[in-house]
Amino acid sequence: KAYELAMELTDIYNARSIKNVARLKLARWFNEVEKLGADNFYTVIDTFKTHYDTILNFFVNRATNANAESFNAKVKAFRAQFRGVMDIPFFLYRLMKLCA
Secondary structure (H helix, E strand, O other): OHHHHHHHHHHHHHOOOOHHHHHHHHHHHHHHHHHHOOOHHHHHHHHHHHOHHHHHOHHHHOOOOHHHHHHHHHHHHHHHHOOOOOOHHHHHHHHHHHHO
């Protein structure tokens, strides 16, 4: 049953729906999780309740910050490769050449 609930949550995000429809589907999903009583999902529900409006904004234009996170990971990997940065202007120059 827990796997089915996880797949239902995935289906909610994969469906092309508007914000209010997604809000209703998520509310129904919360009710199903509470009926199941599995402790594993309570962390997920707490996260959703804390960031509910921000999460629902995904359904407005389906935009995520994946590009920014990917770029941040590239910068961290590049910085780690040289074990620190001493010359910041040169680091930024190299980073620009690498990522531009």
